[in-house]
Amino acid sequence: MDRIYIEYDNARITKGDGILLNVEIYGGETFLNLEARRLFPITGLDRYITLLDEDGNEKAVIRDINNLMEDSKQAVLNAVNEYYLVPKITKILECYEKFGLMKMSVETDRGMYFFDIKSRYSDVKPLFDGRVLLKDASDNRYEIPDIRKLDKKSRKLFNSYL
Amino acid sequence: MIFENTLTNLPIPKEFKEKAEKLIPPGEKVLFALLGDLNLHGHYGASMIAVTRGSVYAFDEFHKGGALNLSIGYIEEAKVKRMYGNAVIRLKLESGEQLNLIRFTYSVSALADAAAAFFENVAGGGEPEKELEMVAGAYEKMRLVCPKCGRKLSRAGSACINCTSKGKLAKKLGAYIMPEKKTLFFCIALSLITTAMALVPPYATKMLVDDIIPNKNIKMLLTVIIALAAAHGIQHSVGAVRGHHLRIIGDRTVARLRNDIYAKAQYLPMSFYDKVSTGSVISRVSGDTNNLQAFMLRVSQDAVVQFFQMVGIIVIMVAMEWRLTLLSLIPVPIVVAVARFFGKRISPIYRRIWRRWASVSSILSDTLPGVRVIKSFTSEQRAIKKFEDYNAEWLKEDVKASKIANIFPHTVTFFVTCGSLLIWGVGGSWAIGEINGITVGLLVAFLSYASKFYEPVNFFANLNDSYQSALTSAERILDIIDAEPEQNKEDAIEVGRLKGKIEFKNVNFSFDKTKKTLTDINITIEPGEIIGIVGTTGSGKSTLINLLMRYYDNYEGDISVDDINIKDIDLQSFREKIGYVQQEPMMFRDTIFRNIAYSNPKASVEEVIHAADVANAHAFIAKIPDAYDTMLGERGVGLSGGERQRLSIARAVLKNPSMLIFDEATAAVDSETEHLIQEAIERLISGRTTLMIAHRLSTLRKANRILVVDKGEVIEFGSHDELMALKGKYHKLIEIQSMSLTIDNSQ
Secondary structure, rough: OOOEEEEOOOEEEEEOOOOOOEEEEEOOOOEEEEEEEEOOOOOOEEEEEEEOOOOOOOEEEEEHHHOOHHHHHHHHHHHHHHOOOEEEEEEEEEEEEEOOOOEEEEEEEEEEEEEOOOOOOOEEEOOHHHHHEEEEEOOEEEEOOHHOOOOOOHHHHHOOOO | OOOOOOEEEEOOOOOHHHHHHOOOOOOOOOOEEEEEEEEEOOOOOEEEEOOOOOEEEEEEEOOOHHHHHHEEHHHEEEEEEOOOEEEEEEEEOOOOEEEEEEEEEEHHHHHHHHHHHHHHHOOOOOOHHHHHHHHHHHHHHHHOOOOOOHEEEHHHHOOOOOHHHOOOHHHHHHHHHHHHHHHHHHHHHHHHHHHHHHHHHHHHHHHHHHOOOOOOHHHHHHHHHHHHHHHHHHHHHHHHHHHHHHHHHHHHHHHHHHHHHHHHHHOOHHHHHHHOOOOHHHHHHHHHHHHHHHHHHHHHHHHHHHHHHHHHHHHHHHOOHHHHHHHHHHHHHHHHHHHHHHHHHHHHHHHHHHHHHHHHHHHHHHOOOOHHHHOOOOHHHHHHHHHHHHHHHHHHHHHHHHHHHHHHHHHHHHHHHHHHHHHHHHHHHHHHHHHOOOOHHHHHHHHEEEEEEHHHHHHHHHHHHHHHHHHHHHHHHHHHHOOOOOOOOOOOEEOOOOOEEEEEEEEEEEOOOOOEEEEEEEEOOOOOOEEEEOOOOOOOHHHHHHHHHHOOOOOEEEEEEEOOEHHEEEEHHHHHOOEEEEOOOOOOOHHHHHHHHHOOOOOHHHHHHHHHHEEEHHHHHHHHHHHHEEEHHHHHHHOOOOHHHHHHHHHHHOOOOOEEEOOOOOOOOOOOHHHHHHHHHHHOOOOOOEEEOOHHHHHOOOOEEOOOOOOOOEEEEEEHHHHHHHHHHHHHHHHHHHHHHHHHHOO
């Protein structure tokens, strides 16, 4: 089955309803109100963005957001940034264990928040590039972009749980 | 008072309260309020919807003027749009306009679902007070969560299993030692004797050096030597008895712990195994308990003795010369400080070592059973490389730990030696100058006691190392022991034979709250009906069965059997009534006989043979040289897929269940075997409510009705003829399969 790959200027992408996108392919085909989803939400934020219609059927795949025309790029970036909420933790204010839960109070790029982690073994995933991915008890996601760049106090609070 | 008796998930902030009081007419009452935790632009912050009988008021800084007010009657559609890590309540108004009411994280999405349903139902003419009951139910469900630990309670208002039993790690592990307390006290008494005997020799040395040898008292010399021999004899013989008993205590305690972990692992819900690999659980049952056992033996055999020895020595040393005693205590704070310094550094390393080791074990348990696949893809080198990489990661951490673990005791020993040198220096000069009544014998005896005193100090300093390692293991073990087991109500109903009426009412389910796996399932199956379940891969067929089997309990809505909610039925008595034949039947490393009798261990030989006969398995079993005594390898190695499937049907026959579930039972076998299995199934299902998931629609020819599932929803439900007439999804599937059959036949 042929898949439509979007790259460079072979398509024009504009904002549709809410977080949805309208796509006009160079060949003339037009799709309205597609939802942009990352195919690699952890390992490749800007690459391989699938565009789904309201029934979840894939209409096209963007190879790399950065290679799109500027307007299209902005439209896609806005859409995925709205869809994906993965606050980036910039400072750890508290980190302790109570009643079998790991309790964290953090500063993020989205503001301050307090959450519980059920299992520090399966819900805290350090990656080789220094990133740490966290999942709280309600399935919300967080990311420490680079554990090595956190301030000393935050690292100290978090290190024994890593 | 617009907020009188208002249902709310969190206390309403003063700012919103004031705004609402200005906006909402005094006559209206807020039925429920939902506090969100994000603003509409996705930043953390408070937001709220306040809902009255006819209106909804949304408060968010990004609504014009900070608030939005609209009549519920204008709402055409209300839904919770789940995104990644966040969601919004999205409304479609009669005018066609679409808008987001509030935004929130998944923490409040269950309440938002109830709110959205309230809007749609009330807009559709529903009575607000009646619809509020459903919302109240959702809020009540949220209150089923322990306010302390956030885990779900077994039932409303009950004590949290997790919190009430949570105490200090030591207290929990202590409960495992308590049954041995009598032996433990006996051993402590024995250790008092051994400690006392260990303290005799230095004092005897003082007597020998200061009195007996200078006075040339041969008789006294012999007496002291005999006394010393006796002291050593008692010390070692009593020590051996004590060691034997303490080892038994350690072993029994760990055996109990291991049994508990294994038993707990059996009752953990499937959602636990979705997140934790079986390799990691195996490592906890074997590796962690061994680690803990080593620590327990170390503590129970040595720590008690060392403690008494330390106290005894201090008492004797103070009695002999208090000034020198104070000198010898100087290194103690340094040793303690060093122990604390290293302890903090080594603990995270041990945790990392454990994680790395769990990864290595996971590879072992995941790849070795799949060795056929590895060979078929000739990916041996890739498997070896992956194992080597993970092993290298473990090695890296272990080397780090080894560095710290070795620097630590040597640093301690160095400070301890400095303490001895201090006694030599000060005590020696006092002995030379005959100051404070110090004699050579007393100095030698004192040094001997001092060296013995550092033994326990050194021991306790080193104990930190194994304590940290054991602590990590204990935490891993308690992670399983404390995990929430499958919920079974205390007053659950034990059911006898079931008629087999199955009902799903408004069932919604999501594995991880990001995507609904089942949406609004409403079906009724009458007793004795044979229901075929069809749908594409990932449509939710197996999830439907998983919920009926109570592998997952965290769904919305109700599932009942014979008009009893399945959550009210005793789990064991419920599952006993269901025969479940899976696509890939699990066989154990045991004989064919025992594998069939697994479902009913009390079954007689003839009952097992009959079951095998019904399942069309007897004929092939009889032909195998060892017949029913044939020992199967791991996972049933030695039998073909079709043969294993027939054994699993025989198991189901022997169980004599009230209801039957076949999950693609004939998917992995050839046509001839399929015929044999189909024949066996037809014999088995007569008179029993049966659910059959099937890809090959031809296997559903006996089905009374067909349930078509697509994207988690039931889209068609009726007899074959009805669905064919409908010309919907089922018709399409039949057409596709007929087409492929035609192609097969023409080839």
